[in-house]
Amino acid sequence: SAVISQKPSRDICQRGTSLTIQCQVDSQVTMMFWYRQQPGQSLTLIATANQGSEATYESGFVIDKFPISRPNLTFSTLTVSNMSPEDSSIYLCSARRGGGSYEQYFGPGTRLTVT
Amino acid sequence: GNSVTQMEGPVTLSEEAFLTINCTYTATGYPSLFWYVQYPGEGLQLLLKATKADDKGSNKGFEATYRKETTSFHLEKGSVQVSDSAVYFCALSEGTSGSRLTFGEGTQLTVNP
Numbered sequence A: 001s002a003v004i005s006q007k008p009s010r011d012i013c014q015r016g017t018s019l020t021i022q023c024q025v026d027s028q029v030t031m032m033f034w035y036r037q038q039p040g041q042s043l044t045l046i047a048t049a050n051q052g053s054e055a056t057y058e059s060g061f062v063i064d065k066f067p068i069s070r071p072n073l074t075f076s077t078l079t080v081s082n083m084s085p086e087d088s089s090i091y092l093c094s095a096r097r098g099g100g101s102y103e104q105y106f107g108p109g110t111r112l113t114v115t
Numbered sequence B: 001g002n003s004v005t006q007m008e009g010p011v012t013l014s015e016e017a018f019l020t021i022n023c024t025y026t027a028t029g030y031p032s033l034f035w036y037v038q039y040p041g042e043g044l045q046l047l048l049k050a051t052k053a054d055d056k057g058s059n060k061g062f063e064a065t066y067r068k069e070t071t072s073f074h075l076e077k078g079s080v081q082v083s084d085s086a087v088y089f090c091a092l093s094e095g096t097s098g099s100r101l102t103f104g105e106g107t108q109l110t111v112n113p
Helices: none
Strands: A004-007 A010-013 A019-025 A031-037 A043-049 A068-072 A075-080 A089-096 A110-114 B003-006 B011-014 B019-021 B023-026 B032-038 B044-050 B056-059 B062-065 B075-077 B086-093 B101-103 B107-112
Touching (some): A004 A089, A019 A089, A043 A068, A043 A075, A043 B101, B003 B086, B003 B101, B019 B107, B023 B032
Antiparallel strands (some): A004 A019, A031 A089, A068 A075, A089 A110, B003 B023, B019 B075, B032 B086, B044 B056, B086 B107
């Protein structure tokens, strides 16, 4: 398994501001992902964070709104830009070790409220 | 495309009751299947997995068998405890989809003493 930490654990932000969420894995991993979980909903993949190159975004998510960095094999950030109340969600980071195993391990999530 | 369908919740049981949460999937290839659990206020924890047909995943008294013929991966536990109260997510991952996880809607389980 992998131990994943996220910072901050929660935040309350004003409309129009930006928040950067950090994700740290305790060991090197092949792939890292960012998900959004809206209240009472399932998880939706935002993007795959690629080490050393631009993230791969899912349909409906764009780099200008959710810029992602991954400078090395254990760390990634997600920025939620120009926030609106509709961005209020839990944002989760996950990681996959690679090889033939497809399971992902998740961080505790960042609970974001936009007022 | 890939999809996962879970039984509708919420599910409320008494302690020591038998639990089944149904999960069926649609995939173009041969996916790996997972159950994740989310306790209140926490992230997701991997509960169990199965990577090929007829595999049985098990952990903490929970079991699920990969049934290719019925495209199902139902979660079962013989005797639930209050501490099992959580949201359970069925998910699949397929190599051709870039390893992304496709999740079901989640099933809220409440176990009463």
